Amino acid sequence: MTVDREVVLREISKIALPGGETLGQADLVRALAVEDDTIRFVLEVGSAEAARELAPVEAEARRRLLALPGIAHVHIVTTAPAARPAAPAGKAAPSLKIGGHPTAQAGPQPIPGVRHIIAIGSGKGGVGKSTVTSNLAVAMAKAGRKVGLLDADIYGPSQPRMMGVSGRPASPDGQRIEPLHAHGVTVMSIGLMLKEGEAVVWRGPMLMGAIQQMLQQVNWGKLDVLLIDLPPGTGDVQLSLCQKAAVTGAIIVSTPQDVALLDARRAIDMFRKLKAPVLGLIENMSSYVCPRCGHEAHLFGHGGVATEAEALGLPFLGELPLELDVRLAGDSGRPVALGEGVTAQAYARLADRLVKGGIG
Numbered sequence: 288m289t290v291d292r293e294v295v296l297r298e299i300s301k302i303a304l305p306g307g308e309t310l311g312q313a314d315l316v317r318a319l320a321v322e323d324d325t326i327r328f329v330l331e332v333g334s335a336e337a338a339r340e341l342a343p344v345e346a347e348a349r350r351r352l353l354a355l356p357g358i359a360h361v362h363i364v365t366t367a368p369a370a371r372p373a374a375p376a377g378k379a380a381p382s383l384k385i386g387g388h389p390t391a392q393a394g395p396q397p398i399p400g401v402r403h404i405i406a407i408g409s410g411k412g413g414v415g416k417s418t419v420t421s422n423l424a425v426a427m428a429k430a431g432r433k434v435g436l437l438d439a440d441i442y443g444p445s446q447p448r449m450m451g452v453s454g455r456p457a458s459p460d461g462q463r464i465e466p467l468h469a470h471g472v473t474v475m476s477i478g479l480m481l482k483e484g485e486a487v488v489w490r491g492p493m494l495m496g497a498i499q500q501m502l503q504q505v506n507w508g509k510l511d512v513l514l515i516d517l518p519p520g521t522g523d524v525q526l527s528l529c530q531k532a533a534v535t536g537a538i539i540v541s542t543p544q545d546v547a548l549l550d551a552r553r554a555i556d557m558f559r560k561l562k563a564p565v566l567g568l569i570e571n572m573s574s575y576v577c578p579r580c581g582h583e584a585h586l587f588g589h590g591g592v593a594t595e596a597e598a599l600g601l602p603f604l605g606e607l608p609l610e611l612d613v614r615l616a617g618d619s620g621r622p623v624a625l626g627e628g629v630t631a632q633a634y635a636r637l638a639d640r641l642v643k644g645g646i647g
C-alpha cells in the first residue's frame with residue numbers, strides 16, 4: 288500500500304476530539320505532506336487552551352500513522368494564535384521573517400485595498416502558467432487596471448526573471464514589506480525573499496506562514512486585481528491560499544495535450560473542493576505559426592481545452608499561440624504582451640474579457 292494524503296486522512300479523521308467531534312469533522316488538519324517515510328501536518332486550533340487539550344489526539348494520530356507500512360517519522364505541529372494586545376488598524380504585523388508560524392484566523396480574509404484575488408493554477412508543470420500570469424498582468428495594466436502579481440511558486444519562482452525584477456524587497460519598519468514594480472505591475476515573489484541559490488525545504492507551517500505574510504504584510508496598495516502564480520498541481524500552497532485569502536476565483540492554464548488536460552481536471556476539482564470558483568480555462572501553446580511561411584501547425588493538438596471547458600460547464604477564456612518570442616521575452620524580463628504582435632493581441636483580448644466580466 289502506498290501511503291498518501293488520502294490514506295493519512297482516512298487513518299486519523301475518525302479520532303475523537305475532547306468536544307465530541309472527530310478530527311475529520313472539525314477540519315483541523317492543515318499542510319499535510321507525505322515524503323518518503325515521513326508524514327507532516329499541522330493541527331490548527333483557535334486557542335492555546337484548545338491546543339493543550341489536543342495532546343492525546345496528537346499522540347493517538349502519531350500512534351496510528353507510525354503503524355502504517357513504511358512510515359518511520361510523524362511530525363505534528365499544533366498551532367494556535369498567540370494572545371496579543373489589539374494593535375491600531377493597519378499596524379499589526381510580525382517581523383519580516385519567512386517561515387513564521389501562521390496566525391490562525393476565522394476564515395479567508397480580504398486584503399485591504401485589493402478588489403479581486405485571482406489564482407492562476409495548472410495541473411502540471413511547464414504548461415506556461417507563469418508565462419500566462421506575467422503576460423496577463425502586463426496586459427491588464429496596459430488596459431488601465433491596477434494590477435499586482437504575487438509569485439507563490441515555491442518550487443521554481445520564475446516571476447523575478449519574467450518580469451525583470453531583482454533584489455530583496457525593502458522593509459523600512461521591519462514589519463511591512465515593500466513590493467517591487469515593473470511594467471506597470473506591482474510584483475512580489477517568494478523567490479525575492481530567499482537568498483540567491485538557497486535551497487529551501489518547505490515545511491507545512493513555514494509555507495503557510497510565508498503565504499500569509501506575502502498576502503497580508505506586503506504593501507500592495509490599491510489594486511483592481513492581484514494575480515497569484517501558484518505552483519503546479521494540487522498541494523499545500525493552494526490549500527493555504529484558499530484558507531487565508533478571499534480568492535475571487537481561479538483560472539486554469541493547460542496545453543491541449545490529453546495528459547495536461549487530465550491533470551488540469553484534478554486542479555479544477557481541487558479548487559471546487561476548496562470553494563474557490565473556477566473562472567475559466569486558458570489553452571496555452573495552442574498553435575504554432577511558422578514565422579517564415581505563415582503555416583499554422585498544432586504541435587500539441589488544438590481545441591482540447593475548449594472542449595474540456597464545455598464538458599465541465601466552465602468558460603473557455605481563450606487560446607494563446609506557441610511562439611519563440613514568448614520564451615525569449617520571458618527570459619529577458621519583458622513579457623511579450625508589452626509589444627503589439629499576435630500574442631500581445633491575444634493577451635489584450637484575454638485581459639479585456641476578464642475586465643468586461645467584472646474581474647479587474
Ligand SMILES: Nc1ncnc2c1ncn2[C@@H]1O[C@H](COP(=O)(O)OP(=O)(O)OP(=O)(O)O)[C@@H](O)[C@H]1O
Pocket residue numbers: 409411412413414415416417418419440443445518519571572607608609610611613614615617618
Ligand atoms: N506560448 C508559449 N510559446 C512559447 N514558449 C512558451 C509559451 N508558454 C510558455 N513558454 C515557455 O515554456 C517554458 C515553461 O513556461 P512556464 O515557466 O511559464 O511554465 P509553468 O507552467 O509556470 O511551469 P512551472 O510551474 O513548472 O515553472 C518557459 O521556457 C516559457 O518561456
